[in-house]
């Protein structure tokens with residue numbers, strides 16, 4: 182039977198990475214990869230995480246399963262981090278969370294919950310959105326519809342078009358939105374837009390489903406959660422898929438969580454029980470290591486302070502690189518205005534250049550990015566910025 186399977190083509194991003202690795206040019210630049218990079222191009226273990234890990238290895242006495250909902254310190258820490266201790270949903274005890282294998286696991290379980298609640302529910306996703314959203318939602322068997330989100334030509338969020346499209350949603354449908362640092366476009370909703378979105382969600386009886394994969398990468402831990410918190414205040418129910426991959430650098434440990442804000446404490450517990458029930462049939466028990474580490478970092482003052490300092494440095498680096506890129510492009514006489522890059526947040530932005538220019542950058546200058554022109558800002562450095570901006574100006578010369 183396996184004989185009937187044909188090998189699938191390699192994932193385009195992984196293929197790009199491979200081509201980059203094989204490129205012998207020393208000045209090559211990888212802007213395709215989806216992980217944070219420091220100035221030397223590395224993705225080191227964060228110091229706070231390393232310190233927690235040392236302590237944890239000393240203290241660990243068993244590898245027996247952890248409770249299905251997760252690690253108490255982690256779950257409590259995540260709720261505080263995402264909603265904030267004083268949020269009405271926290272004060273009322275109307276929020277519950279479950280540990281999941283990464284943000285991806287949280288998204289999948291969230292989608293399964295949506296399907297349990299309404300078998301023919303549609304989940305509305307932005308165009309564009311993270312490339313894995315559609316496969317994850319398809320895996321759960323929900324219907325998928327799209328709303329316009331961002332226009333690459335004008336580099337703007339299509340907010341009124343988004344609201345117009347969502348007007349066609351039915352009660353019980355869910356709207357999947359990025360909490361901050363939109364992947365792939367870097368353009369986020371402002372607080373007034375979050376408010377309008379929340380109003381529409383309430384008026385139409387929709388369920389907000391927020392993907393918070395980059396908290397702390399944009400403007401700050403609290404600032405990046407402002408939209409999520411507002412929606413959780415104005416809407417009676419919310420699902421939040423959060424990830425510790427980027428902000429704790431725990432990528433391979435698969436650490437995330439699905440938070441349910443419900444109308445009562447009892448219903449929040451009920452949502453949690455369904456989430457663990459879904460997980461039980463999919464992978465049975467959650468991975469523990471990353472959750473123990475993130476839990477310790479969140480709960481121990483010294484570790485938390487170190488982590489926040491490290492996260493601030495990462496965020497500042499990305500924001501400074503954005504500003505530097507814009508300045509260099511302008512100084513070098515770029516025929517296009519890239520100032521929008523400085524108004525966006527997080528690890529990604531679209532350059533908004535066509536496929537031919539993307540190919541020229543790769544062939545002639547060793548600069549690699551995915552076909553949509555999405556670039557990883559953290560792949561830029563003080564060392565490679567001149568090669569990048571010189572090359573980009575060169576390929577933009579003919580218009």
Ligand SMILES: Cc1ncc(COP(=O)(O)O)c(C=O)c1O
Pocket residue numbers: 215282283284285286311359364392394424425426432436437
């Ligand atoms: C928008 C978005 N959501 C969710 C995730 C999930 O990350 P993970 O499953 O590694 O925690 C990512 C990772 O790239 C992402 O970019």
